[in-house]
Structures are given as C-alpha cells and as structure tokens.
Amino acid sequence: GENVEQHPSTLSVQEGDSAVIKCTYSDSASNYFPWYKQELGKRPQLIIDIRSNVGEKKDQRIAVTLNKTAKHFSLHITETQPEDSAVYFCAASNDYKLSFGAGTTVTVRA
C-alpha cells in the first residue's frame, strides 16, 4: 500500500515568514495529493489539492508543488499569520483511499 512520510513534525515560524512542509510517497500510481488543515479540537478541512498532471498550484498565500519523478510534494505558506497555527496533513491517493502523513504542527509566533 501507499506510504506517506511528512516532515517536519513540528514547525515554529515568526509571523510574516514562510513555512514549508514536505511529503514523500511510495506508490508511483498515486495521482491525487490533497492537504488538510486541522485546528485544535476541530475536524480536518481541505485547504488545497493537486493532481498529477499539474506541477504547481497556488491559492492566495498557499501553494503546493509536485515532483512526480522524485515522488515528493510540498506545501508553502507565505506571509504566515496567527490563524495559520494548526496541524497540517498531506495525503496521497491512487484509488478510493487516501493515505495520510503523520502531520506537521505549525506554530506562528507573534
């Protein structure tokens, strides 16, 4: 099955700086890569996703890049704000199932 590894497990950034989270996956057949944000005590919610026929996607302050050859994808958050503090999960899918990374706890320092 698919194995997704996510780094780092924790990330502390100064407000206004950028944050980068990286994930690798094992199954070359995977072709859908979503990112979920989970605030403390809340449910995970999709923030951005990318499909294998696209190398980069951007939505305001967040962007995702995908390198299919190397089997890795990354989340970039620019101009971080306090409300960006949360746990972020990457995931990969090639059929009906999503395989999630272990999560990155992002703390934005004021």
Added chain:
Amino acid sequence: NAGVTQTPKFQVLKTGQSMTLQCAQDMNHNSMYWYRQDPGMGLRLIYYSASEGTTDKGEVPNGYNVSRLNKREFSLRLESAAPSQTSVYFCASTLSGGFNEQFFGPGTRLTVL
C-alpha cells in the same frame, strides 16, 4: 445542509463493552470512510465504502466492523472494546473515490478503560 454528522461526540467504555458509532451525510456522496486519529500518527483508515452496498478494509480494520446502511449512513461497530481503541474517530465522505475532497464529521472521542 448539515454536511457530515457523527454521534456520539464523546463516549467512555469499559474493556469488553460494545458500541456503534453513527455517521450520516446529506451531500448525496457515494463514498464514505472511517478513520482513527492518534497523537503523532495522522489519520489511519479503518474501513471504507466506495459506494452503497460495498465495504472494504483499510489500514487498521482489526477489532472493528462496519455497515453501509444506505447511501447516507455508515456505522462503525466495536464488538469488544480494548484500551488500544482509545482514539478520536472521524467519519468522512466524498462524491466518489479518492480523487475528490473528503468532508469530515466533527469526530467522536472514545476512551476505553
């Protein structure tokens, strides 16, 4: 439009007791999922239902059973609860398959003593 709902929100069981977690969605989604979330381990898939009438094992199915009651409802049953099943359980649904946004329910926090 309530989205994905789960009951109960919290539950405490004793070892060996049984219980059923309920999940329902009102988005006319075909696929539904049950995950467990443990600290440092992300979301792990227990069972899923690709469409009404079908169910399949995920990554961690042992100790659980599921029922896709109809298109809206997907329940998770613990027949004989164990302390290792202490976790937060999330139900999710998606239009179809693994290539669309999954919408999560609010979660059930289960403690097994």
